[in-house]
Amino acid sequence: MLLQQLVNGLTLGAIYSLIALGYTLVYGILMLINFAHSEVLMVGAFVGLGVQLFFPPSLTSGPLGLALVFTLAMAAAGALNVVVERLAYRPLRNISRLAPLISAIGVSIILQNAVFLWVSNQSQTFPDIMKMRSFQFAGADISSLQIVILFTALGLMAALHFFIQKTRVGKAMRACADDMEAAELMGIDTKRIVAVTFLVGGALGGAAGALNGMYYGSIKYNLGFLPGMKAFTAAVLGGIGNIQGAVLGGFILGLLEVAVAGYLPNGAEWKDVIAFVVLICVLLARPSGILGEKIGEKV
Amino acid sequence: MKIALSLILAVLAAAGCGPREKVARIAAAMPLTGDMGTEGQGVLRAVELAVAEANVSKRFPFKLEVRALDDRADPKEAVNVANLIVSDSRVIAVVGHYNSGCSIPASQVYSRVGLPMISPASTNPKLTQQQLDSGWTGVRNIFRVVPTDDIQGSFSADFIYQKLKLRRFAVLHDKTPYGQGLAEQFQKRFLEDGGKVLSFDGVSVGDRDFKALLTRIKALNPDGVYFGGLYTETGLLLKQARELGLAVRFFSGDGSKTTGLFDVAGPAADGAYLTITGIPVEYLAGARDFIQKYHQRYPAMELKPFDHFGYEATNIILEGLAAVAPSPDSLAAIPALRAALVRKLRDTRYTGLLGVTTFDEKGDTLNKIITMTQARYHDRSFEPLQ
Incomplete structure (x- = not known):
């Protein structure tokens, strides 16, 4: 049972981490909490479904299908995030801290209702992209899906790490996170870097949305809300603005939820309460999160 | 503001009282x-x-x-x-x-x-x-x-205990008045019948991951699971139970008996037992x-x-x-x-x-028929038993 719960927790944590990265990337650069991120993830899931309905099944099954679904879901979610930034956040930058926050909540409501009204207000089946197999291992039933999810998420995280640490654009992102004005003075096109950040964050959200659809087998207009809240919590837990922190926070939250729901009697009812109690305790002890630093490099 | 409001109210009242x-x-x-x-x-x-x-x-x-x-x-x-x-x-x-x-x-x-x-x-x-x-x-x-649910929950309990002769159940509900009420009535009657309730848990509507809970239930080794709730959660529970290899009989109430269940659960919906109020309309x-x-x-x-x-x-x-x-x-x-x-x-x-x-003194119908149905995936239907 321990192994099974560990796998349950890691899979959940991997999805939370991917979403948390989207929050933390944006926050690291703009100090803005992108509340529309949960809807970007939901749109990613719907694009993933759309791809499967639009293309012939031969193209959308197996590893090739996986790649196609993910590429398009990520591209669409990333592009959407860029558009949201351009229309809803950029005009409000430098006005007040509150205006973009309210704008973000507005975008979230608009996107959710747009899907609700124009696409579907019902649960939609998300077809299996890969044939699911179940492995019996030390008393645990581990599905191939869980493994795919875990490795996809880890792969994307590794790619993000490489992108930020090793590429020129990544370097510019770090510079912007450090000091936007100084970066601009050094000749960095900060507007473009902000757009790239939204693109990358949105793409990760889109991937998380598609993974969410694959894992639970159905999607709905409001599927982003709860994981979005949880992932935001995870980002704060790990230290918002800090990339390693987001990943760590996501896995901690996933494992914690599974531990509470899986081991305490009546724990499923209490898991959210306990998760947030832990969050508050961590923040009391370390106000800027586990890996967060008060001042210094945020990305 | 106040004047405007009272004006509006006056106009509305006038419209209400006028000839119609x-x-x-x-x-x-x-x-x-x-x-x-x-x-x-x-x-x-x-x-x-x-x-x-x-x-x-x-x-x-x-x-x-x-x-x-x-x-x-x-x-x-x-x-x-x-x-x-x-x-x-x-x-x-x-x-x-x-x-x-x-x-x-x-x-x-x-x-x-x-x-x-x-x-x-x-x-x-x-x-x-x-x-x-x-x-x-x-x-x-x-x-x-x-x-009402007391009849529906009791009916399931008796059906499980007497007809299927199953004894050990895990009970779940969605914390809503409907779901929790149904699950509590089921638990009460099942215990009275002599059955054993191994666990009683609530899940949140909107939550999509029940694997931790189902893994714990699997370790309790029940004969079946009873869930009081609506089709979305029922579907997710069915699907995730199958993925975890929790191959037990699954029961729920009328709130899950809708074709949406097949969209959420897919083939895992097959064989789920659902009570419905009254007789299925087609019968x-x-x-x-x-x-x-x-x-x-x-x-x-x-x-x-x-x-x-x-x-x-x-x-x-x-x-x-x-x-x-x-x-x-x-x-x-x-x-x-x-x-x-x-x-x-x-x-x-x-x-x-x-x-x-006819209605009793509370206003409840005295026409209290419950039917047990079983979900069939291949034609997305619910087949009445007995």
Whole structure:
């Protein structure tokens, strides 16, 4: 049972981490909490479904299908995030801290209702992209899906790490996170870097949305809300603005939820309460999160 | 601001009191959007069908209208809707609400003005039971045409214990008045029968990951799982249970018996046992006429699980109304008409598609049939057992 719960927790944590990265990337650069991120993830899931309905099944099954679904879901979610930034956040930058926050909540409501009204207000089946197999291992039933999810998420995280640490654009992102004005003075096109950040964050959200659809087998207009809240919590837990922190926070939250729901009697009812109690305790002890630093490099 | 508000109110009041055509309204309050939207829309279609028939038949010396309001299956919204309804002086009765969580708070609003309400789908016993509380100040205006959860939960418990001879169960619910009520009634009866309840857990509506909980349940090695809740969570539980290799029999109530279950659970829905209130409409001899008329009026529309209850509830109201409102002048004093209708409904003896409906002192129907069905994935249907 321990192994099974560990796998349950890691899979959940991997999805939370991917979403948390989207929050933390944006926050690291703009100090803005992108509340529309949960809807970007939901749109990613719907694009993933759309791809499967639009293309012939031969193209959308197996590893090739996986790649196609993910590429398009990520591209669409990333592009959407860029558009949201351009229309809803950029005009409000430098006005007040509150205006973009309210704008973000507005975008979230608009996107959710747009899907609700124009696409579907019902649960939609998300077809299996890969044939699911179940492995019996030390008393645990581990599905191939869980493994795919875990490795996809880890792969994307590794790619993000490489992108930020090793590429020129990544370097510019770090510079912007450090000091936007100084970066601009050094000749960095900060507007473009902000757009790239939204693109990358949105793409990760889109991937998380598609993974969410694959894992639970159905999607709905409001599927982003709860994981979005949880992932935001995870980002704060790990230290918002800090990339390693987001990943760590996501896995901690996933494992914690599974531990509470899986081991305490009546724990499923209490898991959210306990998760947030832990969050508050961590923040009391370390106000800027586990890996967060008060001042210094945020990305 | 205050002046503007009182002006608006004055205008509204004047509009309400002025000369008007003779119209009586039946309010239909149920979820028309959201998760339960398609179920609610089905009931609304049935209400509209019944009212349209009444208008065509010219049984009434005035025109009947349906006023449809969307409570989005949300208790807060249901209270808003209820307040809108009681402020409409042409409404003589309510068909609604769908979810118990909505019906209970809304019924308290209706009771303040003595507006009769018949729920076509809410099965939590509290809905009518609350009228017997000492704190209940209004009239007993609440009725329903569906058997309650205590009957449904008990029926499942007896079925499992006596027919399937299973003894060890894990019980889950979704923390809503409907789901938790159903699960508690099941647990109570199953324990009385001599069964064993290994665990009793709540899950949150909207949560999608139940694997940790199901893994714990698997370790308890139950004979089956009983879940009180609606189809989305039922579907996710079924799917995740199968993925975890928890191959036990799965039971739930009428809230899960809808084809949406197959969209969420996929093949994992196959074989799930679901109780439904009454007899499935396609097996009801008295409902053939209704089904035909329904499909005639709404071609290409699928009949939803509670549509025939909505039709029956509306017709019970109409029968009562015909008795207490013989002339167009009856509509002059709406509060008196509502009160007369409540009294009339109390003595209802209506023969319709459900058979004979009479109400007990709480307003619950005495027509208490429950049917056990089993989900079949290949043709997305629910096959009645026994």
